[in-house]
Amino acid sequence: MDPYELLGVDRDADDAAIKKAYRKLARQYHPDVNPDPVSQERFKEISHAYEILSDPQKRAAYDRGGDPFGGGFGAQGAGFSFTDIMDAFFGGAAGGAASGRGPRPRVRRGQDALIRLDVDLAEAAFGVTREIKVDTAVLCETCHGEGTATGSHPVPCETCHGAGEVAYVQRSFLGEIRTLRPCAACRGFGTIITDPCRDCGGDGRVRSHRTLTVKIPAGVDNGTRVQLAEQGEVGPGGGPAGDLYVEIHVAKHETFSRQGNDLHCTVTVPMTAAALGTTLTLPTLEADLVRDSEPKTDLETTFDLEIRPGTQSGTEQVLRGRGVPGLRGGRGDLIVTIAVETPSKLDPEQEDLLRRLAQLRGEEAPEGQLRAAPKGVFGRLRDAFNGH
Structure with missing residues (x-):
């Protein structure tokens, strides 16, 4: 029977139309779907038809009036490609790219x-x-x-004749199943380097x-x-x-830590400075860039930090735009935490002065005040939802 009629395609149909028609019929008549003998025979015929029309040489031989297999079309022992059956059911070549469609290229992109x-x-x-x-x-x-080597070139593989793959045929209840595997002689390249370069x-x-x-x-x-x-x-x-x-x-920095584009650091001040207030001049992160080189006038290597009178330990001061530049523009902030240092050793004169200060402030025997611990973010959110 005419393979074009079996697949239901015109004689000028391209490869895509032929494959589409074959897939549709293979799904319909495959023995796993229709195990009756008539469907099995029909499946063999359409598989054989597809083998002819999917191979340019066999198709040309049939169009010229010849027999690509040297026997009657539709014979029981007709061979067909197992990869094409897999194409029909899974939409791709069985066995991956290696069981494929021609030799694999020698030139390939390198790895990252x-x-x-x-x-x-x-x-x-x-x-x-x-x-x-x-x-x-x-x-x-x-x-x-x-x-x-200089003056030589790769030669076609004599085993696969440049195809890069060889066919292996075995018999099954479907007839002869042909699978394509990479050629072992040329490793699937289709060519062999007989005189390799000595350097590479x-x-x-x-x-x-x-x-x-x-x-x-x-x-x-x-x-x-x-x-x-x-x-x-x-x-x-x-x-x-x-x-x-x-x-x-x-690397970890001895002074600054980074959180996003913000920089954080802690500065320690004496108890007296925190009470009376002062101004500190501190190094910026930019100072690291000129530490071991010539000074650069366009970099601010110091900044002034104002300690307001009565500053408490743990107070944070935010210096806008003194953090880390962003990859997409802008710049983070510098957050300075102030730690008030209480003296641990006093000489008699210093102790006397502090006792006099305590008398003046009425703090000789302080009672102290208990306060609730500060709430975290989730605690504040819970209170907000509860209306507190």
Whole structure:
């Protein structure tokens, strides 16, 4: 019977139309769906028809009036591709990309690479340019990625004749089932390098130590990755390089801690300064950038902190815009917590003065006051919902 009629397609139908028709019929007549003998026979016929029309050479032979198999069409022992049955039910090639449709390319994209870079908090906050050393695969300069010795080229595989895969046939209740597997002789490439390059051994790439310059933008945080496009591993066969990712790890600072784009620090002041008030001049985070280099006039290396009279321990002062620059603009704040220091040792004169102060303030025998512990965020939310 005419394979075009069996599949219900026109003689000028393209591959997509033929595959679509086959899938529809295969679902309808597969023995797992219709186990009766008539459906099984019908399934063999449409599978055989699809094998002819899906193969350009066999289809051309049939169109010329020949027999692609050297026997009557619809014979019981007709072979068909098991991968096409899987296509009908799962919509893709069985066995993945390896059981496929032709040889796999030698030239492929390289893998991405990842390295760790340790930076200080100031460098992460305000940006820095660093030189890094990487060890990756680079293009072989001897063969320029081809993998062959000078004057030679890959030759077609004699086992698979350049197809990159070979057919294995076995009999089953469906007839002859043909599966395609990568050619072991050429590893699925379809060609063989008979005279490989001595420097890269036929891979088209070699290992190399390189020094790169990486610009770390202002505002990066611990775990941020900076991408260097096409600076990773060169692919097999001299394929395009992957990307290099530089993962930032920020060292702990002795004074400042970071929360988002805000900086936090604590300053300790004497009890007398907290009571009377004062102004302190303190170093900024920017001061770290000029500690071991020439001073830069455009950086504010100090800031003034006003301690108001009567400041209590634990008071926070917020200095707007003195935190860490954001990756997308803006800048966080600097939050300074004030810790009031009570003297632990007094000489007789100092002790006498404090006793006189206590007498003047009526604090010689204070009773003290009990207060409820400050509520957390969830406690305040609960009170808000309860109307307190």
